[in-house]
Amino acid sequence: MTVLARERDSEGGATSSTGSTLLDTVLRFRALGLLVVLAALVAVTAAVNPRFLSGSSIRDILLAASITLLLATGMTVVVLTRGIDLSVGSVLGLSAFCTAWLLSENPGVSIPVAMLVGLGIGAVCGLFNGSVVHFGRVPPLVATLGTLYVFRGVVYFVAGGSRINASDMPAGFLDFGSARVLGVPYLILISLVVLALVAVFLSRYRAGRDMYALGSSPEAAELAGIPAGRRKLTAYVLCGALAGLGGVLYAARYGTVDASAGYAMELDIVAAVVVGGVAIFGGSGSVLGAALGAFLLTVISNALPVLNIDQFWQRAIVGALIVGAIAVDRLVALRVAESLRKKGSHVG
Amino acid sequence: MSVEAGRQGRDGLHLSRFATWDVAIIVVTVVFLIFAVTSVQHFGTSQNATFLVLELAPILLLALPMTLIIVTGEIDLSVASTVGLTSSAMGVMWNSGVPLETIMPLCVVIGAVLGAVNGFFVTALGLPSLAVTIGTLALYRGLAFVLLGDTAVADFPRSHSSWTIGTIGETPIPNVLVPMIVLAGLFAAVLHAMPVGRAIFASGSNRVAAAFAGIPVAKLKFWLYVTSGAVAGLVGVFWTLRFSSARADNAHGLELTVVAAVLLGGVSIFGGKGTLPGVLAGVVLLSSLQNALRLANVSSEALTVVTGSLLIISVLAPNILGRVRGVLRRRLRRTHVPAPNP
Amino acid sequence: MSIGRSLQRIPVHPAAPAAIGLALALALSACGGTTQDSQDDTDSGSDDSDAVADPDADYESGLSLAMLPKSVNNPYFETSSEAAAEVVDELGGDYEYTGPSDATASSQVSYINTVSQQGTDVILLSANDPNALCSSLEQARAAGTVVVTFDSDVDADCRDAFVSQVDDDAVGETLIEMAAEQIGGSGTVAILSATANATNQNAWIDVIEEQIETNPDYADIELAGVAYGDDEDEKSFQETQGLLQANPDLDAIISPTTVGIAAAARYLSSSDQQGEVALTGLGTPNQMREYVEDGTVTEFALWDPGELGELAVYTGAAIASNIITGAEGETFTAGDLGEYTVGEDGVVTLGPPARFNAENIDDYDF
The missing domain is CATH 3.40.50.2300 (Response regulator)
Incomplete structure (x- = not known):
């Protein structure tokens, strides 16, 4: 029942059932709520310091958000299937270091090739995660907690104590990290294009909708003939590949890459996804919500220094946001279920 | 519902599988210790044994309540952050002149309160413990930094900090081993010899049946989180005194090691299965392996990979073993067997 | 076998495990009162007083x-x-x-x-x-x-x-001196440090603060604040950005950490404030070469x-x-x-x- 309602909902056809319209309203309300919080935060920060809304400041926020956005998009797909990928920070580090190293050794490599290499490295890591989860039947939390260590260990092996500096990389690649079209940075454009593609995939394609079904009820999905293994593998490969692409963007933007790139990033990504309204037990949520969550977190971390708030608060705020968001979601869900039951009894 | 039913259906298989894993891990641990003593230089010295015990003490203490929580099917990823926050709090209180004898029990109470917050969200609101404790992992660590910020409080009395690293008389037995054994015994008794223990197993293996049997599952879980917090508070005190340094980043990342050790010890991440002796073996194996690798001059990169791989293998191996056994059994019987579950 | 039925008759006290916690609390509270002020312990003292040095000895081999x-x-x-x-x-x-x-x-x-x-x-x-x-x-x-x-x-x-x-005073003094030279002796200065716990950086920052307060040469210099980049490239980058936004009239940034100064230089070199905001601090020549060449950084310091x-x-x-x-x-x-x-x-x-x-x-x- 919920599967059907959600599937219909994700098709955008809010025409038939009452459950669908209600869910729609709730999801919109949630996105709206995030937007309001975001707007309020920007307004307050800008009131304290008008430069927060200057062109260069907005550009900085967009640049910073682009990487979080990319990883949150991949994470959303995995979380929708009732999984989680805690290894994204390590995957990003591995891809960032490898592509930076590749570029420093072969300055002739073009940017698209570098991006493909990053995507490939990430996809391989994702495939490993997916295989351990699906074939090994290891719970995603445990599997990716393990690969968080393993992949980071591999980065340490590859990088040793070396650091690749901006001066080692071709200027064209670094320019790409800060260049813009019509004032909009390239990096955020890439992230937005990826976001749009994944959003379309999730809502218009069978494989995408299967992700929701898998997360809503694995048993029902299996009975309905959904190839759970292939879908799960797809989700983890996608998540890994996007983390890999994020690594390339990281290298381009920051110019300095060592073994610690992306360290402890997984927390921020999980936070963005959860705050964006994606249910941690799968089956519900959207990449757009996750994108809003990513923006909110980026704006917070950029606003704190401007507001002169002790930056020690940042982590505490991230934690409080995670707990707060899932608590609010739960309470809203309970309300919805209750009103659904009432409506149902009226109709019936 | 169907998951629960499926799990119950496989109970018999699970039990024997994990019982074997327990014994296996204990045997592996013993074999490894013998191997390390005989072939890793400096491993077998009494001083190294002391170091080893001091090193694994916080992991072992945190693993005790973690085992109980994971057996109920939940998880607590915030334990290391709780250690950090109580350590920070300890530093702040010490700086403001509170006597140590008041601080130490207060820290345990603070830990219990932090655990109660986790327990509230998990049981009263019914939120997934994974998400809640990832959130409080960040929250508690953040608050630890807010409390103590950039400073480290280090002027704790030498008598106290030297007790934590000292040994009993002239023997190489560390002082901390005594409370460790007492607590491990207590938790083992609770889990394996008391009605509460059976309730813990029941709520982990079949929540619905447990509720029907009149077990107050929510209350039970709530108090387990409180216990976990209290023990983390105790570890915060131990950590602070052992390094005579109260810092916000104390025990950073330790939750992963604790979870790894518990799972390595044969506790099922799905709940309902596991034994405390297995967990103790898991803790000892993990710590002594790292100790031995360090003594053999293996780089810290390799240690990172070993910890991660062990975590995965500890779940993967029993799964594969179980499947192999299932295949064998099917071949042996060639009679009707229930279809394997996803 | 049904676990449920066998449990039905067993009275369960869910708080039983928590009793352990209480026991812990009680066990820890003994009588007496050890506070920060009542410290009686003396340092264990240096134990090498009995050793006698032989300045003419050679370095031993096989160490x-x-x-x-x-x-x-x-x-x-x-x-x-x-x-x-x-x-x-x-x-x-x-x-x-x-x-x-x-x-x-x-x-x-x-x-x-x-x-x-x-x-x-x-x-x-x-x-x-x-x-x-x-x-x-x-x-x-x-x-x-x-x-x-x-x-x-x-x-x-x-x-x-x-x-x-180097001794802390010399580092702190060199840092503020370089900054003062680059902004002509007056203006607003901010610091981008490593982690907030870092022993070295905090010692140097203390010296800088003291110099600004007491040294008449720096009477016109004002310290806007200290940001912490945690010796992480990304964080340092963002904190630089935050410093510039929070203090629009900032004249110089001092970053006494190699990671911080490189990240700040990278930020400045691609921002509108390149050349307007002076950047100095401690950095390695290989990391900073590019930014010295493109004019983002005039002078910085480090030991080998x-x-x-x-x-x-x-x-x-x-x-x-x-x-x-x-x-x-x-x-x-x-x-x-x-x-x-x-x-x-x-x-x-x-x-x-x-x-x-x-x-x-x-x-x-x-």
């Missing part, structure tokens, strides 16, 4: 030395280690470079224990915490190991000597981490060979580096920091 950096995978310590390994080779000893991959005190303790178990003659240590390592260092020294800290010190009672890159590693080896070997004991006033010759004198509290100072600018940066490669 085993282990270098423990704050964390491995750090290019700065890598440079120290390479230079140190060469010196150890010349002295005919064994050399080991080992340590944790995360820069925390507790994981460093494990490595101290390990090398002291291995019977290493000399430990060269850059400490992650001034106090947390003391007990394990004392145990190592009790077993006959010489402990020399470099780069970042521990409590003076827990080690034989400290090889300081390689020389620091070399001096640490000579100091440790000198103590192990009984050439010095670590007492004030003793002298020893550190190969090509020349003669050094042990200062107060067993501190050996490498020398004033070198300043790098467009004219001399190409003479350095580290």
